[in-house]
Amino acid sequence: AQSVTQPDARVTVSEGASLQLRCKYSYSGTPYLFWYVQYPRQGLQLLLKYYSGDPVVQGVNGFEAEFSKSNSSFHLRKASVHWSDSAVYFCVLSAQGTGSKLSFGKGAKLTVSP
Amino acid sequence: GPKVLQIPSHQIIDMGQMVTLNCDPVSNHLYFYWYKQILGQQMEFLVNFYNGKVMEKSKLFKDQFSVERPDGSYFTLKIQPTALEDSAVYFCASSPWDWGDTQYFGPGTRLLVL
Numbered sequence: 001a002q003s004v005t006q007p008d009a010r011v012t013v014s015e016g017a018s019l020q021l022r023c024k025y026s027y028s029g030t031p032y033l034f035w036y037v038q039y040p041r042q043g044l045q046l047l048l049k050y051y052s053g054d055p056v057v058q059g060v061n062g063f064e065a066e067f068s069k070s071n072s073s074f075h076l077r078k079a080s081v082h083w084s085d086s087a088v089y090f091c092v093l094s095a096q097g098t099g100s101k102l103s104f105g106k107g108a109k110l111t112v113s114p
Numbered sequence: 115g116p117k118v119l120q121i122p123s124h125q126i127i128d129m130g131q132m133v134t135l136n137c138d139p140v141s142n143h144l145y146f147y148w149y150k151q152i153l154g155q156q157m158e159f160l161v162n163f164y165n166g167k168v169m170e171k172s173k174l175f176k177d178q179f180s181v182e183r184p185d186g187s188y189f190t191l192k193i194q195p196t197a198l199e200d201s202a203v204y205f206c207a208s209s210p211w212d213w214g215d216t217q218y219f220g221p222g223t224r225l226l227v228l
Contacts, residue, residue, distance in 0.1 A: 034216075036219070041123075043118060043120075043205065043218070043220045043221045044205070044219040045219075046216050046218075049216065090157070100147065100162055100169075100170075100215070100217070101159045101162065101170060102159060102217065103159070104149075104157040104158070106155070107157075
């Protein structure tokens, strides 16, 4: 079985500060990993995804994530956040052999303060 | 980007009644999904659907649940009869292909069963 853990349910950072949202996964094989963002009253939108290659993957709006097989992690980072980044961020895993079933973390609600 | 629409956005229904949740997926996508999120909990996979058939379903996909997409119209999730524990936000998603492909999500239907 596979699972995703996001240890920080709520994160508050000041505008212009750097951000890291943590994600740990549990899966014995090689997963597809995603970060999605959800703005109020909207569907989830893909920020970035990783399967293989360079462990640092670039996404939209200046986000990037780093995969670590040894740590079973896929942390999301941004160098300088903007107030419009306030949203809920989900770390998501797709395990090989399970078709397209996605396993979600609980999400991290990011608030960017002025 | 591609949009998935869900109708209605909110639904309040009495326990025991039938409800149909409608999803308008991205037009050229072949795979369709439903996910369920109970307030404060993780989003969980319910079912995926391809070529007119359920490919995979989770233990949350009870016998009272059914999905269909007649003649390329809406992809629907029907619950008959509803139970109190069916109260949740239901998200529809679609993707061009299956494993590892990006799933595009709708904004969700908030279902309240009284």
